[in-house]
Amino acid sequence: MGLQLPVYMDAHATTPCDPAVIDAMLPTLGRMFGNAASSHHAFGWEAEALVEQARELLAGLIGATPSEIIFTSGATESDNLAIKGVAHAYRRKGRHLITSQIEHHAVLHSFQALEREGFEVTYLPVDRSGRVDPEDLRRAIRNETILVSVMAANNEIGVIQPLAEIGAICAENGIFFHTDAVQALAHVKIDVNTSAVDLLSVSAHKMYGPKGVGALYIRRRNPRVRLEPLLSGGGHERGLRPGTLNVTGIVGLGKAAELVVAARDEESRRIARLRDRLQQRLLDQLDGVRVNGGEDHRLPNNLHVTFQGVRAEWMLKAMRNVAVSSGAACASASNEPSHVLRALGATPEDAESSLRFGLHRFTTEQEVDFAADLTVKTVQWLRQNTPDANLEYCK
Ligand SMILES: Cc1ncc(COP(=O)(O)O)c(C=O)c1O
Missing domain, CATH: 3.40.640.10 (Type I PLP-dependent aspartate aminotransferase-like (Major domain))
Structure with a gap:
């Protein structure tokens, strides 16, 4: 399909x-x-x-x-x-x-x-x-x-x-x-x-x-x-x-x-391979990218990435064809970056420049490649068009 x-x-x-x-x-x-x-x-x-x-x-x-x-x-x-x-x-x-x-x-x-x-x-x-x-x-x-x-x-x-x-x-x-x-x-x-x-x-x-x-x-x-x-x-x-x-x-x-009982182990291995492919493509093609959270004990479907100098909010607006989420959306009530990233020691700048990818049972390789390409293009474009990376954090 x-x-x-x-x-x-x-x-x-x-x-x-x-x-x-x-x-x-x-x-x-x-x-x-x-x-x-x-x-x-x-x-x-x-x-x-x-x-x-x-x-x-x-x-x-x-x-x-x-x-x-x-x-x-x-x-x-x-x-x-x-x-x-x-x-x-x-x-x-x-x-x-x-x-x-x-x-x-x-x-x-x-x-x-x-x-x-x-x-x-x-x-x-x-x-x-x-x-x-x-x-x-x-x-x-x-x-x-x-x-x-x-x-x-x-x-x-x-x-x-x-x-x-x-x-x-x-x-x-x-x-x-x-x-x-x-x-x-x-x-x-x-x-x-x-x-x-x-x-x-x-x-x-x-x-x-x-x-x-x-x-x-x-x-x-x-x-x-x-x-x-x-x-x-x-x-x-x-x-x-x-x-x-x-x-x-x-x-x-x-x-x-x-x-889940019937399919979990095999499915998790498949999803992890796709997640690793996505991660590798982002790391290979972009500078200033950091994976958040340890990689040794991580859900097979999770990829949480900081793209230095690029606001997650802009990325989300520019990437309409890939539904991901800002890993650090400012909670509207508190105007605070993610408590999880702060607990890891991330700066507010990094917390505001992060996306969370969540793969699932129906994710395909074609989708992963599309998401990787669109993310790379978007980050490159935003970095070029906001040269001073003038981030405005949750204030
Ligand atoms: C770790 C965790 N706990 C609890 C919840 C809440 O689950 P529910 O949407 O079923 O109330 C969520 C949903 O985002 C979650 O991710």
Whole structure:
């Protein structure tokens, strides 16, 4: 098939829905419309069976048992429920919490909300590659620490954290370990037992499923984790997440998980080859280019690059036919460059001159070459036409 424009390379924002996921969901929008909580008739039983099948498929992806999975509206909710739910349930045990400086805002803002309630939070730094040092975690632990939350992989620079080492330290100290695995699950094998993870957040739309649905894994044994729910309502999802289940979304999430299990390893190798090709082309043809984040522990689909002297905002405007994202968009509310790049020690200038490429299951070599050529041309043109590189940062 010929090249179709625009090319989509923003998979960290969302992935395209796999056609097999769409096919699996369609019947639930038609004749299989039952409410999974209707326990007195066939329509409800059918919907419940679909939900339970999806629960099993998702559990299989992470080495959990189905009863340890609850469905949510997405990872923002899962992160909030895990962090606030544990903090509130165990507040009498301790009021100290630990996370990292480069978490997604769903995590960081949950911790900030808890700080306003009187909890104390330690924000672990990362090294220049973006990784947390497990020894820093060890030093940060206190008698009253009840929860550690460190993401599996970062949504900007794609750095993968040493989950098993972090999990082992938490287990040794009797502290619950939550990980936001949203960006990792489609590409990296994560097993909640091998990594001693107690809570894990999932989002369907980052793994070729639909938007508006996610899940939270909550360990039930060794140790059992208790949570205070965020919402009041019916008794759905063991009383932890009331509300009529999004059967369509849940079926899509289950199918997405099944596809990842079947294809992940081979697919990740293919995507990594394409990402390396893109990276090589940019580095070969342009000066003043730096790859952000360490390359040893990086998602296979991530490439985050600083183009010195060129504002990302201009590049995005000039590159209409390649959908990428500014790795350092000024958050409109705070007018601050990316907290992730700042944690890596990047200057505001560099942070403002960075693009994030996110490849995915359907990315082709032709698309990669087109994206590389357009990026090179755009950077060269902008450098020539803004000779003083007079960058105006987020002021
Ligand atoms: C690391 C990470 N956590 C959480 C979220 C939020 O997920 P959702 O869109 O399902 O609420 C995202 C989405 O951008 C993410 O990248």
